[in-house]
Amino acid sequence: MNASSHDPDTRLPVVFTLADLKQQLPGDEQAAMALALRWLESGQVRQVAPPRPVFIRLGSGETPAEADLCLALRRAFPSLVVVGGSALWRQGISHERDAVLDCAVSEPVERCPLPGVRLHQRPAGWLDVVSRTGGLHGHLHEVPLLSAEMAVADAARFTDVWVPDRDHLDWRTLSAERITAAQDAMNSL
């Protein structure tokens, strides 16, 4: 592992956890911690959402590929869901593309320094309510998307995510009944 003391080990994937690093250095936890710290100091890797022990190999100023970004966030946050305009655009409901990927998580978020993504905190039990009422539809790189109706209801309830103007939404594909049901579910939180 001598070479890896200078460069993030090529045996490690772009997204890795502290557990993955420990597996590369079996029986030497302190060495794994020291190596992770050295890589973080050098800026060769970043902590996806400090203090969570998930890392991404990233050059300075580099925006990660969407698949890597999704994987990194999924490993840091089990409750990760794509919300707001990002969910609407990816389901073809919005004619306006999102500038950053809007995601919601139920876990506490201190910060997420990754470019191209914005995390929004939701109350505990949010994902359970969404899931029970059929509010998830499809996924982006294995990250679930809110259904179009639930995305609209969630944006109205929490008012912290970007959604396109009404004129930029394809209302023919949205069901008024399902929006009402989603709003009732959101209001129960």
Place this chain on the structure above:
Amino acid sequence: MASEGQKAVSESPLRLAIEALHGRARALSEYYSVYRSGAGPRARGRRHQRVRELRHDIVRLQAWAWYLSVADRRPWWWRALHRLSGVFGRDRREQAGRRRHRRAGIQRLSSFSVVDRAYVAQMEDFQGRLLTLQLAQQSRPDPRRAACQQRLEDAVRRLAEHRRCLAENAGRVAVICWALARVLRVRGWLGLDRGEPCVVDS
């Protein structure tokens, strides 16, 4: 203000272990919600199997957390279970990793592995915090941060000790999780609370 239950757990020497179990159960519950809705990764093929695995793991975590949370008070049922698990768990060979469950035809983790993974996840969470603190400490030294670092290192050491104890009592863990998980399920069916002792301060 913390309730009596919260206070009892916070002051217990097993607090860290109980927090780890609740934290892991919460994380698995989030995965469970996603898989149950059919939106999970590679949802089609293994969805039902994964949902069952997750449900089973969550209830075993809750069972072990319940057992630990009343260890200070030692009620009669706890003492009886402790004694029985010593007898029936003595010769059980529990191995880390997945094993095939005969009746369900699916791969399941042993109770020991489920609990051990909860402790490992909590240790790594603390170590992630340590890295964040060390990084900040190098750019802007702060004595409060050093004290916090010390607390986190102690917590990691205590969790490592819990893991060692767990490995020595793997058979007991299996028997206790088996018994209390069934009690929790019955309580759930009857609409009673799942026996979770309390919400742990985070």
